[in-house]
Amino acid sequence: MSKSLMLVLCMVLFYKLSYSQDSYTLKGIVVDENNVALTSVAVVLHPSNKGTITDSVGHFHFTNLQAGExxxxxxxxxxxxxxETVKLNGNTTYKAKLSVAYLNLQEVTITDNYAEKRKKEESLNIEIVNDQYLKQNLxxxxxNSLERLPGVTTxxxxxxxxxxxxxxLGFNRVVVVENNIKHEAQQWGADHGLEIDQYAVENIEVIKGPxxxxxxxxxxxxxxxxxxRKTPINNRYGGVVDITGKSNNNLLGSSVMVYGRKNTLFGSIRATLLDYADYKVPADYVDVYGYKVPLYNNELRNTAGKEQNLHLNxxxxxxxxxSRFNVSNVHTKSGFFANAHGLEPQQVDTAMHDKSNRDILLPYQQVxxxxxxxxxxYTFDKLKLMLDIGYQHNFRQEWSRYGSHGWMPPxxxxTLDFHKNIEREFDKKVYSGNAKAFYALNEKTQLIVGFNSEFQDNQIDGRGFLMPAYQQLTMGGYAIAKHAISKKSMIQAGIRYDYGRIQINEYTDWYQTQVVEGNDTTMQYLQRADxxxxxxxxxxxxxxxxYNxxxxxxxxxVGKSYRMPTAKELGANGVNYHYFRYEVGNSNLSPETSYQLDAGIEFANQTFAIGTTPFINYFPNYIYLNPTPxxxxxxxxxxQIFEYTQSEVFxxxxxxxxxYEPIKHLQLGIMAEYVYSLQLSGKKEGFTIPFSPPASALINLKYHRTRISVIDNPYLTIDYRLTATQNNxxxxxxxxxxxxxxxxxxxxExxxxxxxxxxxxxxxxxxNREYLDHTSFYRLINVPEAGRNFIVNISIPFSGAI
Incomplete structure (x- = not known):
């Protein structure tokens, strides 16, 4: 009996010793210089290669660790x-205090630890900016605030x-994502902007390439x-007041945000108001299709606007x-240049439009x-599941004075159910859903599996027809594998299947057109879309x-990507008054495919960095709007009639x-970009593709300090931008x-x-240079870009304990 008891005691003791040897725990907290806990901080432990992030109170922990360094x-x-190196001989508690990084070496982007990590892990070329960059380049x-990034134009x-x-590449070839949900507006139109509040943005990742x-x-x-906005720190409240002014268009704007968190619950609210007048150009007149339009006080009449936004999360x-809910409503009303919106330039009532530079008269858009x-x-040990769902309602109206075109009645x-001055109306509802699973197969390999689905219902109204109403369903599933070959190299590969269905509604004119068939002449309601x-x-x-x-x-x-034709490309059949042209869709368009090779090489140390990101792109069937005789x-x-067609494009x-930082506190930077496109087939073989941006370069000089007198983090920058002639x-x-x-x-500060x-x-x-931007909406009527503009932004942050 005693021998049996001793055997049991030895087994228990051996188990406890073995368990304690393999179950050491390292617990810790990460704080800033003021001992405030930091949440969602990435913590990695080597050589175990275990990683985690700090929780809501800045804590992290690793379990099942053996003794050692x-x-x-x-x-x-x-x-x-x-x-820092830690010796582990038992359960250990650790505290890490982080210091603020004031120096941003690469002027053209705002870089930090997260940005560097993303760039090293992403095989496509990527630029990352934060809200500080956006306010400094408002x-x-x-x-417009992103135009300083290489490869990005507007x-x-x-x-x-x-x-x-x-x-x-723009329009429906660039996806804008907000809070993991694809932003869906009327992105097919050159006159349609993005209804997104730039004050509500915390950071942006721009991924270049398919x-x-x-x-x-x-x-x-x-x-x-x-x-x-990221999740607030526990038991804290805060916010920021932004006040903005611009001289060129007399803009006055303000955005106020308040946030807070108590234990597991958090939230924030933001309101933004902007009001701006007609903007000024360094010219006394503009040439609208051969007619010289004189400008009053150098102002483009009727380009004023208002913006009213509300955000809640x-x-x-x-x-x-x-789990996070985001609710937003962005409302904009802005005028179109009165002398260039389907009106004869000389028929504009200049006295009425020039009476005030802040009123918004016809023509205008309201969105x-x-x-x-x-x-x-939800996060398990090796598995993380994510679900995104969204609903969007984009309601857009374009208003202009009624004028009869073609066979419209004088x-x-x-008797019609829409206002005579509503030129076009688009009512778009979008339902979206994404599901993703991140699974760590081992310390070196991660698998990402996901599914996207979206349904769009876009109805139309108004007196003018350009594109038909439609319903569109898209869905796709994908799998991506990432494998770390070593600490310095990583390979990733993925595959995706997409399915899409678009149903286009028929459309018949509300007025009759004279139709001649042989010897018979009749008045008919023409069907513009089948x-x-x-x-x-x-x-x-x-x-x-x-490889790093x-x-x-x-x-x-290297990869292949795909895009299905839009309703406008398939079924357009009407006048685009913005461009004085008649656009016709092509129901036989095939999906657009693209093959692209991207590369990147960069060298960086504490005072010098240089890098290049070349690409080669091939479209077997690029879709574009082709002018006909x-x-x-x-x-x-x-x-003039423009028809959608496809061609082979390289x-x-x-x-x-x-x-380069030649001396302390002084940085010299240069950025250049170039794109060349060539059509290899079709009626425009040998030409480029529309809206091709010219080559450009930006030379920047920046002086910055940690502190000068009562000013923290002062900076002074000078940009010199050179843009080449666009002959293509x-x-x-x-x-x-x-x-x-x-x-x-x-x-x-x-x-x-x-x-x-x-x-x-x-x-x-x-x-105050007078110049033309090749990709600008008003380029075709030779309207120069805005003149000298003084911009001031004041941000007043506040915070406290709950």
Whole structure:
């Protein structure tokens, strides 16, 4: 009996010793310089290669560790990298204090630990900016604020609206994502901006190149991935007041945000108001199709606007579960240049339009975008599940004075159910859903499996027809594998299948047109669009490789992406008054496919960096709007006919950047970009493709300090931008002369008592140069870009304990 008892005791003792040897725990907390806990901080433990993030109170822990030496690596946005060796002989508690990283070496982007990590792990070329960058480079819209990034340009619609172009590709070839849900507006139109509040953006990832695998079929040219506010620190409240002023269009704006968190519950609310007048150009007149339009006080009459936005987000956060709801409503009203919107330039009532530079008269556009999204995630030991759902309602109206075109009656009938001055109306509802699973097969291999689905219902109204109403269903599934070959190299590969169905409604004119058939002449209600039901499917794939040996970084990616035709490309049949042309769709268009090779090489140390990101792109069947020698005189008021067609296109180009710190506190940077496109088939063989941006370069000089007198983090920047003449055009585009611009920027943080105030100032187009932007909405009527513009933004943050 005693022997049996001794045997049992020995077994228990051996078990306890064995268990204690293999179950050491390392617990810790990560704080900032003021001992405030930091949440969602990445913590990696080597050589075990275990990783985690800090919880809602800054804590982290690792279990099942053996005795020995470990190196802790900690990285967090805006803080210096942290690394320290820890000896583990038992259960250990550890505290890490991070220091703020004030120095941003690469001027053209705002880089930090997160950004560097993303760039090294992503085989496509990526640029990352935060809200500080956006405020220091505040433009007329969110996309204008990104124009300093290499490879990113915009199509501007006046001073308050713009849409993104990545490496010469825009419209439905660039996906804009906000809080994991694809932003769906009327992105097919050059006059349609993005209904997104730039004050509500925390950081943006711009992915250049085909990104269809993760983001869906339309990401054939790239992605603008917008992230809003991160989860607040526990038991804290805070917010920020932004006040903005601009001299060129007398803009006055303010945005106020308040956030808070108590234990597992958090939330925030933001309101934004903008009001701006007609913007000024450095010219006394503009030439609208041969007619010289005199300008009053150098102002483009009727380009004023207003913007009113409201955002609400709230959610719950626990150790393994997190769920966030985002509700937003963005409302804009902005005028179109009165002398260039389907009106005869000389028939504009200039006395009425010039009476005030802040009123918004006909013609104008009014857009309201309502969005509700939810993102939820649950984390297991090796598995993370994410679910995104969203609803969007984009309601757009274009108003202009009624005028009869073609066979429209001279007097608008009062029996119709829409207002005579509503030129067009689009009512779009979108339902979205994404599901993703991240699974760590082992310490080196991760598998991502996901599914996207979206349903669109876009109805139309108004007196003018351009594109039909439609219903569209898209869905796709994908799998991506990432494998770390070593600590310095990674390979990733993925495949995706997409299915899409679009049903186009028939459309019949509300007025009768004279039709001649042989010897018979009758008045008929013409059917402009036939019912169509099209289904498309395709397979996309991508293979990428990253190699990061110390100060060098290499990346390579090759892939195929896909895009189905839009309703406008398939079924357009009407006048586009913005461009004085008649547009005709093509129901036989096939899905657009693209093959692209991306590469990147970069060297960086503490004072010098240089890198280049070339690409080669091939489209077997690129879709674009081709001008014909014909004119439509029955319904199109004699406007030239443009038809959607497809051609084989070859593209290549890239970006290069370099920066150097010759002396402490002074940085010199240069960034250049170039895109070349060539049609290899079709009626425009040998031409480029429309809206091709010219080559350009940006030279930047920046002086920055940690502190000067009472100013923290002061900076002074000078930008010198050179843009080449764009000779590669598709008629009726015209050659656009090159130009040079000088911009200034300065700012810093001032403490008024205990209150911190952040000030940023810009002078855009310092020398008030008159120049044309080849991709601008008003380029075809030779309207120059905005003149000198002084911009001031004041941010007043506040915070406290709950």
């Amino acid at each position: 470990y190196t802790i690596h900690i990285s967090f946005i805006g803080y210096k990298p942290y690394e 433009g007329g819209s969110l996309m 199509i501007d619609i006046g001073s308050g609206q713009s849409k993104p172009v990545i490496r010469g 990104s269809s695998l993760m983001y869906g079929a339309d990401a054939i040219g790239g992605v603008i991935d917008i992230k809003n 709230f959610g719950i956060i626990k150790d393994k579960f997190k 309201n975008h309502f969005k509700v999204t939810n993102t939820s995630s 007097v608008f009938p009062d 019912y169509m039901d099209r289904q498309y499917s395709n397979i996309s794939w991508s293979v990428g490789y990253n 040996p110390g100060k060098w970084s290499y990346k390579f990616n 014909y004119h439509n005189r029955e319904q199109g008021a004699g406007f 593209r290549y180009g890239g970006e290069i950047h370099a920066h 055009i598709v008629p009726p585009e015209e050659v656009t002369p090159g130009y040079q611009l000088v911009n200034l920027g300065m700012g810093g 001032i403490k008024l008592g205990r209150q911190k105030v952040m000030l940023s100032m810009q002078v855009q187009n310092l020398l």
